[in-house]
Amino acid sequence: MKKIINNPNHVVTEMLQGIVKAHPELQYFEGVEVICKKDKKKKVGLVSGGGSGHEPAHAGYVGTGMLDAAVSGNVFASPSPDRVLKGIQEANTGEGVLLIIKNYSGDIMNFDMAKELAEMEGIRVESVVVKDDVAVKDSTYSTGRRGIAGTVFVHKLAGAKSETGASLDEVKRVAEKTITNIRSMGMAMTPCTLPAVGKPGFVLEENEVEIGMGIHGEPGVEKTTIKTAVELAEILCNKILDDYDYEGSEVALMVNGLGATPLMELYILNNEVEKVLSKHNIKIHKTFVGNYMTALEMAGCSITLLKLDDELKELLDAPCDTPAMKV
Amino acid sequence: MKKIINNPNHVVTEMLQGIVKAHPELQYFEGVEVICKKDKKKKVGLVSGGGSGHEPAHAGYVGTGMLDAAVSGNVFASPSPDRVLKGIQEANTGEGVLLIIKNYSGDIMNFDMAKELAEMEGIRVESVVVKDDVAVKDSTYSTGRRGIAGTVFVHKLAGAKSETGASLDEVKRVAEKTITNIRSMGMAMTPCTLPAVGKPGFVLEENEVEIGMGIHGEPGVEKTTIKTAVELAEILCNKILDDYDYEGSEVALMVNGLGATPLMELYILNNEVEKVLSKHNIKIHKTFVGNYMTALEMAGCSITLLKLDDELKELLDAPCDTPAMKV
Amino acid sequence: MEIKINTKKYIEYIEMAAKKIEASKDYVTELDSITGDGDHWVNMNMGFEKLVETKEELATMDLGPLFQKIGMLLMSTVGGSSGVLYGSAYIKAAKTIGDQKEMDINLLCDVLEAKVNAIMERGNAKPGCKTMIDTLYPAVTALKEALEKGLNDYDALQALKQAAIDGMNSTKDMEALKGRACYQSNKGAGHIDPGAVTMCYQIEVLVECLCKE
Amino acid sequence: MEIKINTKKYIEYIEMAAKKIEASKDYVTELDSITGDGDHWVNMNMGFEKLVETKEELATMDLGPLFQKIGMLLMSTVGGSSGVLYGSAYIKAAKTIGDQKEMDINLLCDVLEAKVNAIMERGNAKPGCKTMIDTLYPAVTALKEALEKGLNDYDALQALKQAAIDGMNSTKDMEALKGRACYQSNKGAGHIDPGAVTMCYQIEVLVECLCKE
Numbered sequence A, B: 001m002k003k004i005i006n007n008p009n010h011v012v013t014e015m016l017q018g019i020v021k022a023h024p025e026l027q028y029f030e031g032v033e034v035i036c037k038k039d040k041k042k043k044v045g046l047v048s049g050g051g052s053g054h055e056p057a058h059a060g061y062v063g064t065g066m067l068d069a070a071v072s073g074n075v076f077a078s079p080s081p082d083r084v085l086k087g088i089q090e091a092n093t094g095e096g097v098l099l100i101i102k103n104y105s106g107d108i109m110n111f112d113m114a115k116e117l118a119e120m121e122g123i124r125v126e127s128v129v130v131k132d133d134v135a136v137k138d139s140t141y142s143t144g145r146r147g148i149a150g151t152v153f154v155h156k157l158a159g160a161k162s163e164t165g166a167s168l169d170e171v172k173r174v175a176e177k178t179i180t181n182i183r184s185m186g187m188a189m190t191p192c193t194l195p196a197v198g199k200p201g202f203v204l205e206e207n208e209v210e211i212g213m214g215i216h217g218e219p220g221v222e223k224t225t226i227k228t229a230v231e232l233a234e235i236l237c238n239k240i241l242d243d244y245d246y247e248g249s250e251v252a253l254m255v256n257g258l259g260a261t262p263l264m265e266l267y268i269l270n271n272e273v274e275k276v277l278s279k280h281n282i283k284i285h286k287t288f289v290g291n292y293m294t295a296l297e298m299a300g301c302s303i304t305l306l307k308l309d310d311e312l313k314e315l316l317d318a319p320c321d322t323p324a325m326k327v
Numbered sequence C, D: 001m002e003i004k005i006n007t008k009k010y011i012e013y014i015e016m017a018a019k020k021i022e023a024s025k026d027y028v029t030e031l032d033s034i035t036g037d038g039d040h041w042v043n044m045n046m047g048f049e050k051l052v053e054t055k056e057e058l059a060t061m062d063l064g065p066l067f068q069k070i071g072m073l074l075m076s077t078v079g080g081s082s083g084v085l086y087g088s089a090y091i092k093a094a095k096t097i098g099d100q101k102e103m104d105i106n107l108l109c110d111v112l113e114a115k116v117n118a119i120m121e122r123g124n125a126k127p128g129c130k131t132m133i134d135t136l137y138p139a140v141t142a143l144k145e146a147l148e149k150g151l152n153d154y155d156a157l158q159a160l161k162q163a164a165i166d167g168m169n170s171t172k173d174m175e176a177l178k179g180r181a182c183y184q185s186n187k188g189a190g191h192i193d194p195g196a197v198t199m200c201y202q203i204e205v206l207v208e209c210l211c212k213e
């Protein structure tokens, strides 16, 4: 395993220390692994988080116009309720707190429990669950769809809403509306290695890619040979367009890298995605190309579409200033 | 070779098409592979460029407060003089143009020739050469030090100066002062593959890294076994500190990824770099952690220090708005 | 034999359980690697190590606060899914115990029932989802029936244990509906659920601990 | 024999040179892979292909404009270091030719000298840096001496060619001071410089073309 680390068991703490050194406007609570804004404004607090290894998610989205606190678990492991509780406490300025949870049962259980603990302290807490990954069948029966890169749009739009001074219910409504309009689909080209494990969690052959693989290396829908950018754009977009009707609408587009895929390739993919979308008469209002929701050093990508109406568009365009996203 | 591309010979054009689709404020001249701002203000024009494969460099730094035009060659190949000439023409608003060149003999020859061609058209052109890589011995005898990640600081500071309406000579003075105060040192963990070649240009063993390797895979100073973040920070910083006296000064710090190294590792490295610098009584004014100057999908990093005085600090802190850097 | 569980006894049990879990490293890790993300043993082992480390402090507590404390410790140390599930279970059980200083078999039965209810509620799961519930739920049911039938403590505990083992084994052919195994293409079918295994170990050790004198 | 080079003849030479370069793919690529970045053959071949493609247009031009045009085409098509070096060389040579419609051996000598000067100036290099200059510089010197000595055209051209070959071979033991080979730990020593090879091919073909009738 070639990683720039010290002790594999200390990667999260040392990373968060490195983040606040680079971003002195953020504060770090060691032990509970919470990053929050130093400068607090009276407004609905936004908290997200989850396992580490998805950088810049989630600490990179703490700042004006997005999250108020981010809670980190160990690599690919949900943070425990006491950590989330600390995040809630720090994000709370008396206006209540919205939790933005990705749909993994571990995350949901830990965030839910934290919510109960916070409510026992008299903090009003609401939560929304992001489940944008169309690789997985939606289901109320089982855990269902995973939350992946689309989560960043939820941070952005709910954050913008909260910045306007809106109530907790209003911010939650916007977050839910955003979630309803988001779909993502990804693809992996190389495996990733958990620092504490030291070897890749799965294998992809020399010319093999896995369509639909999750951001923790969860199995996707199909292993296949490497595709051209043209083919990939079609496969990923079509899976999204089959699931939700974006035809003729205006969207925000995210072409996300999983960590080891260079910007050159993401831009080439973006070039093809735009062509596919324009064939479907979809107008792209804003495009985000980069590493927004990663899976350690996995090579691969995901595509996310968010259907916009006037309200969502205004919130998307509202300024934000965080380490990983500035609008 | 697993890359998200179509034809290996078209990667540069398709990438630049993808960039302008994501950033409609930029304009792309196909064929000459120039990216420039659509919105032009009367000021000294700043042009940089070089081989492709270093994304977001250089097109990602075109925008307010940084470059006016970026010129791309093929992957790792200098752009030809006619391309650079087009960049100069687009950046010129009558106040003259400054070329920011990385110290590779191909780049220097092509930019110099373009300068002559532009001067024949009556455009005033000056140039500066960035040579920040302390892995290579400085020399007036041979080509000498390579230009690497420190180039981004030159874009930033010269860009900020130009934005103030300063004259070409003044902008050049700032660029040269910045160059004098910059040193960088890098390290590679995996090779990279030129799309048109299809296999890696060199080999690194399972546990091997190469200290001082260049951003095109040029040999470094030493192949060694993988180090901890603590050791790496010391090796890279000490090489820089041995070369130039930063003791007791205030600096801008860049912890740069080469393309495939995840943010988690860069932040862990940043945590250690800060410790080394503080031992040397060096005050970090601002830190940049991310993929700023890459080498395709190489894993690895570089560290850059820029010594600041009041003038440079003010220029560093001045606002800029480009795809890859917003201050 | 009539059992009585006080703080001292429960800590004795915790220490035994910690040993049992420690010894199961390879098997449990392998199960979670096949069906999940491979960390279940690490998680559980960290949790029980933490409890053993804290035993001096735990020894000073009454049974209710002890369960509450164990819940909080497991929740924050184990992490992941099982941390919050065990945390919720112990915290709910603490409420059932209230300020009682000792558990007899009936209270133990209520405590285990509170635990399984807490886990089902927290995990939004029920028997048949291929989880630790498939061990605990039938075990509690068996204990309840045994007590209703008037079996003595020893026999009732044996029934508890046997049902736990059977329950654990029943997860082998199930398809996962909850937890990470549900993302596997075969939903983990053909492999026992790791959480069901560690739950079973805890019940086995509990029964052993209670029956040993 | 007295040589006369007009546009037609020069284009004939270009076509022959294009063939020679095309045939040298493996050898030149290998040399640039060892000492540089492996693209020298691709670069040069693209350039000469482009010239051949453009030959109808080139055929309409006078010698001076022809050289200017070839320079521009090589510059933009070849790219990298050699593109701008050949571009500069041809553009400088165009000035030497001016509006003359034909070259004799003396003008050819001046043209080659203009080329090597342009390359040295553009590359900030001189003989001994392990570059194409190490082929062209001694070749031009040999031609000048031959003409001073009053040798006939045929013998003078043979001297040009032999010096180019010797010059090319002399790069084998040199350490690179310019170009990518200077980043190699051994500075490319032990391997002939690829740019010196393609330069030599061009001179050999030129001599062959001029001497063939």
Ligand SMILES: Nc1ncnc2c1ncn2[C@@H]1O[C@H](COP(=O)(O)OP(=O)(O)O)[C@@H](O)[C@H]1O
Residues within 6 Å of the ligand: A077, A078, A105, A106, C032, C036, C037, C038, C039, C040, C041, C043, C044, C079, C080, C081, C082, C083, C085, C119, C122, C123, C124, C125, C130, C131, C132, C133, C178, C179, C180, C193, C194, C195, C196
């Ligand atoms: N929703 C749930 N309800 C009940 N038990 C669950 C649920 N999800 C997971 N589990 C149990 O937790 C075990 C996995 O725990 P662990 O590996 O520690 O956490 P994670 O799945 O977060 O990595 C599974 O084997 C299963 O028994």
Ligand SMILES: Nc1ncnc2c1ncn2[C@@H]1O[C@H](COP(=O)(O)OP(=O)(O)O)[C@@H](O)[C@H]1O
Residues within 6 Å of the ligand: B077, B078, B105, B106, D032, D036, D037, D038, D039, D040, D041, D043, D044, D079, D080, D081, D082, D083, D085, D119, D122, D123, D124, D125, D130, D131, D132, D133, D178, D179, D180, D193, D194, D195, D196
């Ligand atoms: N500064 C220079 N002066 C003269 N010739 C040079 C110089 N730098 C490189 N060359 C020549 O160019 C050749 C390499 O050309 P090429 O591979 O096409 O370009 P690049 O080095 O940019 O990849 C070298 O073999 C050498 O002969």
Ligand SMILES: [Mg+2]
Residues within 6 Å of the ligand: A076, A077, A078, C037, C039, C080, C081
């Ligand atoms: Mg886990």
Ligand SMILES: [Mg+2]
Residues within 6 Å of the ligand: B076, B077, B078, D037, D039, D080, D081
């Ligand atoms: Mg080259």
Ligand SMILES: [Mg+2]
Residues within 6 Å of the ligand: C032, C036, C037, C038, C039, C040, C080, C180
């Ligand atoms: Mg697990």
Ligand SMILES: [Mg+2]
Residues within 6 Å of the ligand: D032, D036, D037, D038, D039, D040, D080, D180
């Ligand atoms: Mg080359």
